[in-house]
Amino acid sequence: MxxxxxxxxxxxxxxxxxxxxxxAEKRFPTRRGIVVALRDFDAEIAxxxxxxxxxxxxxxxxxxxxxxxxxxxATGGEVRIEPGADPRQPLANVVFQEYAVxxxxxxxxxxxxxxxxxxxxxxxREATARRWIDKVALTRFADLYPAQLSGGMKQRVSIARALAxxxxxxxxxxxxxxxxxxxxxxxxxxxxxxxxxxxxxxLYVTHSIDEAVxxxxxxxxxxxxxxxxxxxxxxxxxxxRDLGVMATPAFxxxxxxxxxxxxxxxxxAMEEQP
Amino acid sequence: MRRRRAxxxxxxxAEFVRPVGPPPGGHGAxxxxxxxxxxxxxxGFAFGLWTRGWWALLxxxxxxxxxxxxxxxxxxxxxxxxxxxxxxxxxFPLALLLVWEALAGSGILNPxxxxxxxxxxxxxxxxxxTYDRFNRTTLLGRPWxxxxxxxxxxWAGLAALARESHVGATLGRVLGGxxxxxxxxxLLGMVMGLNRTVRMMLDAxxxxxxxxxxxxxxxxxxxxxxxxxxxxxKVAVVAISAFFLxxxxxxxxxxxxxxxxxxxxxxxxxxxxxxxxxxILPGALPIVFSGLRLALxxxxxxxxxxxxxxxxRGVGFLIYYYWQVLVTPRxxxxxxxxxxxxVGLTALLQWVERLVMPWRRG
Numbered sequence: 001m002x003x004x005x006x007x008x009x010x011x012x013x014x015x016x017x018x019x020x021x022x023x024a025e026k027r028f029p030t031r032r033g034i035v036v037a038l039r040d041f042d043a044e045i046a047x048x049x050x051x052x053x054x055x056x057x058x059x060x061x062x063x064x065x066x067x068x069x070x071x072x073x074a075t076g077g078e079v080r081i082e083p084g085a086d087p088r089q090p091l092a093n094v095v096f097q098e099y100a101v102x103x104x105x106x107x108x109x110x111x112x113x114x115x116x117x118x119x120x121x122x123x124x125r126e127a128t129a130r131r132w133i134d135k136v137a138l139t140r141f142a143d144l145y146p147a148q149l150s151g152g153m154k155q156r157v158s159i160a161r162a163l164a165x166x167x168x169x170x171x172x173x174x175x176x177x178x179x180x181x182x183x184x185x186x187x188x189x190x191x192x193x194x195x196x197x198x199x200x201x202x203l204y205v206t207h208s209i210d211e212a213v214x215x216x217x218x219x220x221x222x223x224x225x226x227x228x229x230x231x232x233x234x235x236x237x238x239x240x241r242d243l244g245v246m247a248t249p250a251f252x253x254x255x256x257x258x259x260x261x262x263x264x265x266x267x268x269a270m271e272e273q274p
Numbered sequence: 275m276r277r278r279r280a281x282x283x284x285x286x287x288a289e290f291v292r293p294v295g296p297p298p299g300g301h302g303a304x305x306x307x308x309x310x311x312x313x314x315x316x317x318g319f320a321f322g323l324w325t326r327g328w329w330a331l332l333x334x335x336x337x338x339x340x341x342x343x344x345x346x347x348x349x350x351x352x353x354x355x356x357x358x359x360x361x362x363x364x365x366f367p368l369a370l371l372l373v374w375e376a377l378a379g380s381g382i383l384n385p386x387x388x389x390x391x392x393x394x395x396x397x398x399x400x401x402x403x404t405y406d407r408f409n410r411t412t413l414l415g416r417p418w419x420x421x422x423x424x425x426x427x428x429w430a431g432l433a434a435l436a437r438e439s440h441v442g443a444t445l446g447r448v449l450g451g452x453x454x455x456x457x458x459x460x461l462l463g464m465v466m467g468l469n470r471t472v473r474m475m476l477d478a479x480x481x482x483x484x485x486x487x488x489x490x491x492x493x494x495x496x497x498x499x500x501x502x503x504x505x506x507x508k509v510a511v512v513a514i515s516a517f518f519l520x521x522x523x524x525x526x527x528x529x530x531x532x533x534x535x536x537x538x539x540x541x542x543x544x545x546x547x548x549x550x551x552x553x554i555l556p557g558a559l560p561i562v563f564s565g566l567r568l569a570l571x572x573x574x575x576x577x578x579x580x581x582x583x584x585x586x587r588g589v590g591f592l593i594y595y596y597w598q599v600l601v602t603p604r605x606x607x608x609x610x611x612x613x614x615x616x617v618g619l620t621a622l623l624q625w626v627e628r629l630v631m632p633w634r635r636g
Contacts, residue, residue: 098532100535104557
């Protein structure tokens with residue numbers, strides 16, 4: 001995937017770049033030498049695009065997401081989020097794999113957390129938080145603590161917390177990975193619905209090919225480590241989507257294409273990691 | 275019958291039905307332990323075994339009661355089981371007291387060293403109700419004399435009145451020392467948990483002092499304070515023992531916070547102060563409180579030991595004093611007071627815990 005004509009790879013021709021990575025590299029010093037998690041990683045994600053990142057375990061897809069989230073730094077190359085017009089709007093918020101909702105805060109205070117950190121007045125931030133709690137169907141649970149919620153509900157809190165903060169980019173790190181298959185399906189549908197409402201720029205890291213094709217405008221397939229971009233597959237399924245789309249031949253063709261790109265990389269990753 | 279048929283009538287089926295069928299030992303299984311219990315008690319009386327071998331008879335009886343209770347419980351309707359279990363929990367100490375009463379009353383136990391519980395209860399009442407003219411103290415204090423004392427000699431009169439309470443003296447030392455030690459303990463523990471350099475420097479030293487029995491440094495504290503026999507060294511020894519325990523557990527609590535919460539805090543733009551208040555402090559609280567609970571128990575142990583050695587008031591002093599003058603019922607009464615203090619203080623701490631950690635309720 002060269003840098004030539006990146007706009008042609010976007011879902012729509014009129015899109016502008018929001019996330020740009022050029023020759024990104026990440027090395028970790030460890031006791032047994034240097035581990036290269038990312039190398040020559042090039043990607044461009046347009047404003048308002050939903051891009052899914054798939055790859056074998058340990059290929060550095062979470063590393064790329066952590067760099068974007070500001071939790072890690074690239075050791076080479078360039079990774080940046082093009083800032084929007086409003087400098088007060090946060091750049092990127094994460095929906096973590098392990099929920100990471102604070103057990104010591106109620107649902108309401110968890111969702112209002114980002115706003116509170118930014119100094120938004122109490123009445124305003126709680127009103128915003130309640131709006132997002134309604135959208136993720138947790139209205140009745142606003143004053144409960146996470147320990148009183150199921151896994152699926154906790155992850156809804158985590159999603160609402162990120163969206164309530166209104167970031168320019170939403171980063172999701174295998175957010176549904178810990179859930180059972182049925183809860184997962186329900187949340188996948190809710191996610192597409194939420195995204196179609198907000199049209200945020202989303203980078204979504206996942207293990208699941210079905211999930212990637214179902215949710216994304218494009219699927220970026222990574223190589224086994226050190227991670228680079230192997231190929232990018234455009235998902236031209238019509239929106240709004242529901243789970244019924246998974247039964248269509250077009251869907252099967254797309255997941256087949258992703259798997260074709262991924263198969264060898266997964267093999268390689270398995271051979272490298274005893 | 276219907277259950278049997280549901281199992282298919284096969285011989286092997288009956289095995290799986292057993293839990294809802296007759297109990298393992300058959301219908302009369304409870305009769306054996308009951309008979310054994312009665313036989314043991316009767317044999318004790320018949321052959322005069324109670325005087326010499328009372329401990330063996332009690333051990334056998336205990337086993338019989340356990341077997342009997344185990345046989346009875348599954349026979350009870352579900353709604354009585356809870357009451358039955360509570361009955362066991364309360365019944366055992368009650369039975370213990372009754373046996374003690376009987377053994378001491380019949381002279382099998384020497385009532386001088388093991389006065390019957392009824393005597394101890396009476397002694398507790400005496401201690402509570404009477405003013406000790408010789409030591410010029412009371413167990414709980416006499417707050418109803420406060421207006422008179424204030425009218426007579428002002429604040430000094432009030433202070434003198436407050437000083438005459440044994441429980442007041444012990445509680446004051448425990449709570450005062452606890453507060454003086456725990457608050458800086460939490461602060462230092464936080465710093466140690468957050469700053470690697472400070473942790474490296476202090477960890478070994480703290481761990482070394484932590485294992486030192488704090489009573490051992492009491493003599494030094496008596497040297498340090500201008501009045502070695504005053505309240506200073508006593509409060510200080512409690513404070514020091516609380517300080518190290520709380521500091522070490524707070525450090526562990528801060529270090530034990532799941533990384534993902536710290537990352538979430540950072541990702542949502544928390545400043546250092548916000549991080550401390552919204553993530554680190556609440557995240558460490560459960561472990562901090564388990565440290566506080568330990569520290570409270572230790573504080574009580576330390577203060578009683580210190581009051582043995584060097585005090586003219588306090589519950590520890592009472593125990594030691596009544597041992598010296600050989601009024602054992604009152605000595606036991608003071609022990610009961612220590613137990614009640616421990617229970618009360620623990621309950622207080624649990625109440626505070628529920629108050630500051632509402633998310634751990636239920």
